[in-house]
Amino acid sequence: MQIKKNPKANLENYTKIFMQLGLVLALLVVYLAIEKKTYDRVIADLGPVVLNMEDEEQTVEIEQIKPPEVKTPPPPTPDKIEVVEDEVEVEETVIESTETDEDEAVEVEEIVEIEEVEEVEEDVPFAIIEDVPVYPGCKGNKAKLRACLQEKITKHVNRKFNSELASDLGLSPGIKRIFVMFKIDKSGNITDVMARAPHKRLQEEAIRVVKLLPKMTPGKQRGRPVGVKYSLPIAFKVE
Template sequence: MEVKKNPKANLEKHNKQFMLLGLALALIVIYIGIEWKTFERSIADLGMADIAAEEEIDIPITERIQEIKPPPPPPPAPEKIEIVEDESEIEETVLESTETDESEAVEVLEIEEIVEEEEVLDDVPFAIIENVPVYPGCKGSNDEKKKCMVEQITKHVNRKYNTGLAGDLGLSPGKKRVYVQFKIDKTGKITDVRARGPHARLEKEAIRVVELLPDMTPGKQRGRPVGVKYTLPITLVVE
């Protein structure tokens, strides 16, 4: 007897769909397996905690309080009070009034307040100053300090002044002189520098050079620091 199959129960025509579905599932499983990450669990050895060493002991702050003793009791009152007659006479003291009457003449002396004005010393020329300013490094007597200061200022000007400037300005040949006047104030600083010469650029150069002088020990007149005026001639030769 031949067995007849129902055409609808024939699954061979679905083999391709099953194969594709199985392939898709296999790829998904493989992808998940590749992307799956695992981490090793490690426990660090922290050692034994020394609880006893970290324990803090709080010591309360105590204050010694002195015992306050109560005041002694007052003495007992006498049982009987006796009244004693005072027979002595009391002399009254009469106080005389210090107030003046309109009829009495009062002489008032006028008091004048005298304000001592501090003597202000003006600037003193270098030639007549009692104690000359001291250039750094100068020592000796007053005359030696004066000579040393002149020499040091001359050396300073010769080193710093631009002597070639006179030839670049087109001045006529010969000697050109620039007069510089400045002041060494009460603190030893160089101030009030002014110059007068044949050209404005020569004057400006002279002021620049003098302002480069170092601070000095201020000069003194009558034992007090004063400003000292100094005049410096600078001679230039134009060929």
């Protein structure tokens, strides 16, 4: 006997319907997935906290170790304590007052003023001497005495100097100069004569002539006699 199936029980007839339903469900899931709203996850800012933690990790604190306190031992107790009785008399020191009464006379030692001795140079140049040496026969004030001294010395050299000596020495024509330096000492005498000339004979002649100068009244600096340095240039022409 052949078994006949109920046409309603045959599922092959519903295959297309199942397929369509599955497709609709799949589309629905996709649609819902697309339409679903998502929100970004908010994470709290922990930056400062992290930085503070890092700083705490990098900072190293070093504690200063204090040296142990050295306790000073108490002073040793004396071996024997002496007790002073109250009856012992103690001598008191009397302090005398140094104040003086108005009625008392006060003796004051005589004050002696010591004059300071001013140092004066022994030798002073003629240009800055206060009182120039006085040539015999010169008179007048300081300016006249200075001019008279220079004039007298110039005349003395012109009169005493041997001008023909230059020609005898065979010097070349022209003006020849001799520089003479000497000192008029504290007594007015001519000393320390030195000369520089183009020839030794001229040098010796200049020294000889200057030494023939007469004795003068010495120059003074601040009222005291001093030596006076004098420079004398001598010029003559050789033809």
